[in-house]
Amino acid sequence: MPNSVKTQKKTQKKKSKTSAPKPRSMQGCGIVVDAFEQEGVEVAFGYPGGAIIDVFDKINQSDKFDFVLTRHEQGALHMGEGYARTTGKVGVCVVTSGPGATNTVTGLADAMMDSTPLVVVSGQVPSSLIGNDAFQEADVVGITRSVTKHNYLVQSVEELPQLLKNAFHIARTGRPGPVLIDIPKDIQKATLEDYVYPAEPDLPGYHVQVDADKENIKKAWELIKSSEKPLIYAGGGILNADASDELYELATRCNIPVTTTLMGLGCFPEDHPLALLMLGMHGTVYANMAVQNCDCLIAAGSRFDDRVTGKISEFAPNAKIIHMDIDPSSISKNVEVDVDLVGDAKIILKDILKLAKKCDNSDWVKDVQLWKKENPLRYNGDDDSDLIRPQLVVETINELSDDDAIISTEVGQHQMWAAQYYTFTKPRAWLTSGGLGTMGFGLPAAIGAQKAFPKRQVITIAGDASLQMNIQEIATAAYNNLPVKVVVLNNGWLGMVRQWQDMFYDKNYSTTLTSKPQPGCNISETNPADWRNSEYLPNYEKLAEAYNCWGRRVTKKDDLKDAMIECFQSEGFAILEVWVAREENVFPMVPAGASLSQMLEGMA
Ligand SMILES: Cc1cc2nc3c(=O)[nH]c(=O)nc-3n(C[C@H](O)[C@H](O)[C@H](O)COP(=O)(O)OP(=O)(O)OC[C@H]3O[C@@H](n4cnc5c(N)ncnc54)[C@H](O)[C@@H]3O)c2cc1C
Ligand SMILES: Cc1ncc(C[n+]2csc(CCOP(=O)(O)OP(=O)(O)O)c2C)c(N)n1
Numbered sequence: 315m316p317n318s319v320k321t322q323k324k325t326q327k328k329k330s331k332t333s334a335p336k337p338r339s340m341q342g343c344g345i346v347v348d349a350f351e352q353e354g355v356e357v358a359f360g361y362p363g364g365a366i367i368d369v370f371d372k373i374n375q376s377d378k379f380d381f382v383l384t385r386h387e388q389g390a391l392h393m394g395e396g397y398a399r400t401t402g403k404v405g406v407c408v409v410t411s412g413p414g415a416t417n418t419v420t421g422l423a424d425a426m427m428d429s430t431p432l433v434v435v436s437g438q439v440p441s442s443l444i445g446n447d448a449f450q451e452a453d454v455v456g457i458t459r460s461v462t463k464h465n466y467l468v469q470s471v472e473e474l475p476q477l478l479k480n481a482f483h484i485a486r487t488g489r490p491g492p493v494l495i496d497i498p499k500d501i502q503k504a505t506l507e508d509y510v511y512p513a514e515p516d517l518p519g520y521h522v523q524v525d526a527d528k529e530n531i532k533k534a535w536e537l538i539k540s541s542e543k544p545l546i547y548a549g550g551g552i553l554n555a556d557a558s559d560e561l562y563e564l565a566t567r568c569n570i571p572v573t574t575t576l577m578g579l580g581c582f583p584e585d586h587p588l589a590l591l592m593l594g595m596h597g598t599v600y601a602n603m604a605v606q607n608c609d610c611l612i613a614a615g616s617r618f619d620d621r622v623t624g625k626i627s628e629f630a631p632n633a634k635i636i637h638m639d640i641d642p643s644s645i646s647k648n649v650e651v652d653v654d655l656v657g658d659a660k661i662i663l664k665d666i667l668k669l670a671k672k673c674d675n676s677d678w679v680k681d682v683q684l685w686k687k688e689n690p691l692r693y694n695g696d697d698d699s700d701l702i703r704p705q706l707v708v709e710t711i712n713e714l715s716d717d718d719a720i721i722s723t724e725v726g727q728h729q730m731w732a733a734q735y736y737t738f739t740k741p742r743a744w745l746t747s748g749g750l751g752t753m754g755f756g757l758p759a760a761i762g763a764q765k766a767f768p769k770r771q772v773i774t775i776a777g778d779a780s781l782q783m784n785i786q787e788i789a790t791a792a793y794n795n796l797p798v799k800v801v802v803l804n805n806g807w808l809g810m811v812r813q814w815q816d817m818f819y820d821k822n823y824s825t826t827l828t829s830k831p832q833p834g835c836n837i838s839e840t841n842p843a844d845w846r847n848s849e850y851l852p853n854y855e856k857l858a859e860a861y862n863c864w865g866r867r868v869t870k871k872d873d874l875k876d877a878m879i880e881c882f883q884s885e886g887f888a889i890l891e892v893w894v895a896r897e898e899n900v901f902p903m904v905p906a907g908a909s910l911s912q913m914l915e916g917m918a
Contacts, residue, residue, distance in 0.1 A: 337508035343368035349478035359390040363410025366437030368502040385786035389758040391421020396762025412450030423461040427749025431490035463491030471504040483515035488522040489641040526657035535669040541610035550577030551615015560663035568673040573601040580738040594622035599689035602910040618648040628909035704894040708735035719771040724756035724780030726810040728803040754783025778804040843895040854891035864888035
């Protein structure tokens, strides 16, 4: 595990000027809350129970941070993620033992895959009962080992302060990720007589390399300088490193087009002429063409995921590859690279910029811009029917949302349309589950972001099926007056799975229909894209009413804009349910395992 030696030294210097804090007598449960305060936690999310009740007994005595009671522990984890990804700080969650802790597994795995910093404190049965099949006992450290960056079962109150300090440090440094601390009930109750929150982590084997090798920096610049067709492939690591400004400087100074992964959207402004938007399975034609034709690919905080590379042996066939990543295990994991730059993307980019001079690349940029002009994202939007195309809904959100709006999504077709048709111009304003692809992520993630930024507009673009996976969190939003706006693209299907069945499984729509025709409605006689006589469950208008929130269902194109304006202007939490064309597919698409050169473009 990496540890930032540089950061440690800086903090030590600062600390030596201030007087050492006096030891205090404190119970384990109080130490947890004190650690949150010392780490500057502003809000924590979670759910109580018997094995963590002592910590909760102290939580409401703190006036330093808020606590949001969620309606499910999975919701708490995604709220923590939404908070962490939009603020750059550690998301904090507290849950009970057994079912409370096992409910966190999906959120932990999600945070692990998407490099999101979380600290999760779980209660455990008393130490003496561990291994006895005690009430609400689960081997949480065993269960979560592979979905956490690190986890601890606390063995004594004496070690608790240091483990809490370590947990926050591990979560936020290097490649960020989730850390779980499982605390038996007796340790929460035990008293430490000489408690002081440690100033430093104690992690001898954990080192983070933040500066890349200087020789490799030179090699990287030489490669960029000598290339004629360079391309930047930027990912979530740029956002983690807060390196958007440096990325912008490199791209514009050296005239290099930029394509962005799903996780990196917003790290480079998509309204810039050098922006090629997303690459990969559902990326733009021109971004994928640029990858296949470039002679130097600069991977910046991106990890060559299979949704990006397609068939690896045919990925970027003509390119020398430079890879900057803070995690050495990412280097040459999927794709063999020519120059590795292990370190923090911001520092690496600054180092490259010290060498970088203006480059021309104008012939290449002209080619790429021609591809961009000739192959725009497009959909069947010009029919005179009153059907609402899902892409139009995203375009309308794009038009009506604030400049600094935060957009979250669930998982499926709507997620891809959001990525394609919303124009991302700012970092840390996009929340999506990329690596794990967790349906149920979008609503709670939006709530976490709204808690962090109460005044900003936060919008969830949801599929009807995904939204139901954590729909109970509407209560959390409504109860806490968090005015998230949810726009549901309701197609009455598990749309993304239906698309695969349509394209690769001979239209065998096995168990993917979530709506049903009304009695007497003959589907075959109606436009298959438009089954407005179907029964859609639930009725989101009525659901919103149940939570005393604004809600409206829209089924006709002409009503869309006004309804969305009303939704966005409404005061609290709101749901706009839009019945979209039912059998729309996401294009472009690279079939799984095919090369990026084999994109299916969809409509003519
Ligand atoms: C239905 C669906 C379809 C998808 N289709 C696509 C698609 O078409 N295109 C696409 O791009 N994705 C797609 N994805 C997402 C995909 O699965 C991956 O999640 C995504 O491509 C990974 O993005 P990334 O490479 O930016 O890496 P991330 O997962 O964001 O990882 C960040 C990388 O940066 C490194 N890093 C972290 N911090 C730093 C730092 N400070 N400095 C330097 N490096 C750092 C990390 O070690 C890691 O290697 C899809 C997902 C779903 C659910
Ligand atoms: C928890 C979970 N279960 C199953 C899946 C597989 N899956 C991916 S997309 C999808 C359908 C999503 O449907 P919906 O939310 O309505 O969105 P749409 O694709 O229709 O836009 C499913 C079942 C998943 N990603 N996550």
